[in-house]
Amino acid sequence: MGLPCIATEVGAARELFDEGEVGILVQSHSPGQIATALSRLCQNPDERQRLGRLAKERMKAKYSLVEMVRRYESYYVGHSGK
Numbered sequence: 001m002g003l004p005c006i007a008t009e010v011g012a013a014r015e016l017f018d019e020g021e022v023g024i025l026v027q028s029h030s031p032g033q034i035a036t037a038l039s040r041l042c043q044n045p046d047e048r049q050r051l052g053r054l055a056k057e058r059m060k061a062k063y064s065l066v067e068m069v070r071r072y073e074s075y076y077v078g079h080s081g082k
């Protein structure tokens with residue numbers, strides 16, 4: 001089982017997961033939103049497990065070693081001038 005994620009909407013966080021699909025995004029510098037998100041996950045074990053499972057599946061599919069090697073290879077082959 002994976003763990004659900006609570007992240008702030010900075011950097012690449014939005015690109016890594018969609019709201020409600022693998023985790024919960026909150027505004028940066030918003031401790032109240034973080035507390036609400038934590039409370040939501042604590043009070044909803046089914047949602048917590050669902051988000052954790054989906055997060056693990058997405059990370060395996062998009063960021064496994066095999067997938068990352070494939071992406072780098074594709075990038076370098078595409079930019080090598082061949």
